[in-house]
Amino acid sequence: MSLESVRARIAAATRAAGRPEGAVTLVAVSKVQPLERVEAVLDAGQRVFGENRVQEAAGKWPALRERFAGVTLHLIGPLQTNKAKQAVELFDAIQTLDREKLAAKLADAMAATGRTPALFVQVNTGDEAQKAGVAPEAADGFIEACRRDYGLTPAGVMAIPPADADPAPHFRLLREIGARNGLAGLSMGMSGDFEAAIAEGATHVRVGSALFGERDYG
Numbered sequence: 311m312s313l314e315s316v317r318a319r320i321a322a323a324t325r326a327a328g329r330p331e332g333a334v335t336l337v338a339v340s341k342v343q344p345l346e347r348v349e350a351v352l353d354a355g356q357r358v359f360g361e362n363r364v365q366e367a368a369g370k371w372p373a374l375r376e377r378f379a380g381v382t383l384h385l386i387g388p389l390q391t392n393k394a395k396q397a398v399e400l401f402d403a404i405q406t407l408d409r410e411k412l413a414a415k416l417a418d419a420m421a422a423t424g425r426t427p428a429l430f431v432q433v434n435t436g437d438e439a440q441k442a443g444v445a446p447e448a449a450d451g452f453i454e455a456c457r458r459d460y461g462l463t464p465a466g467v468m469a470i471p472p473a474d475a476d477p478a479p480h481f482r483l484l485r486e487i488g489a490r491n492g493l494a495g496l497s498m499g500m501s502g503d504f505e506a507a508i509a510e511g512a513t514h515v516r517v518g519s520a521l522f523g524e525r526d527y528g
């Protein structure tokens with residue numbers, strides 16, 4: 311699907327939800343995609359991208375940023391503490407803050423570099439053992455600790471609902487967690503469900519395959 315049609319679907323879903331134009335940011339998830347596909351989307355005007363690995367992003371984005379001005383990069387995959395500093399240097403948003411040790415490392419890295427990427431707290435809305443994120447019932451306490459103990463100012467919350475479930479209840483749960491903690495950013499919705507996420511209040515949708523085509527992990 312073209313960038314234009316994804317944008318049109320986002321605009322239509324935003325309107326249908328009675329939300330203002332531009333309320334939803336498209337994060338184009340470029341992980342694993344061949345460079346020529348990423349370049350094509352950049353050529354078409356997209357500037358906000360998501361990557362799930364620090365190493366992969368470090369290998370391709372510095373050169374792309376020299377050619378395309380105004381790129382904003384979101385980290386949407388799990389972050390190891392030993393890569394926190396590199397992530398702070400490379401990314402404009404880190405969506406996967408989910409534990410105190412990482413909060414401490416990010417706070418140190420932000421102080422050391424003077425950079426202030428937007429931070430989203432990842433919530434494991436489905437309580438899935440294999441998935442990163444704080445448990446829903448631990449989210450309020452964790453967000454409070456980020457603010458009080460580490461001096462961080464989270465911008466939002468992020469979730470990846472279970473693959474086999476209706477995502478809508480997970481989107482609502484995330485919205486409630488964001489609202490009661492005073493966090494405006496809601497990163498939710500992927501290729502298969504971004505319209506449903508927009509209906510539930512998403513401010514950031516993370517769209518990969520619908521935009522770039524299937525990922526080839528071969």
Ligand SMILES: *Cc1c(COP(=O)(O)O)cnc(C)c1O
Pocket residue numbers: 339341362386387470500501502516517518519520
């Ligand atoms: C890969 C990925 C996406 C994009 O998934 P698609 O289904 O290809 O749109 C979104 N969010 C996260 C966290 C991802 O890892």
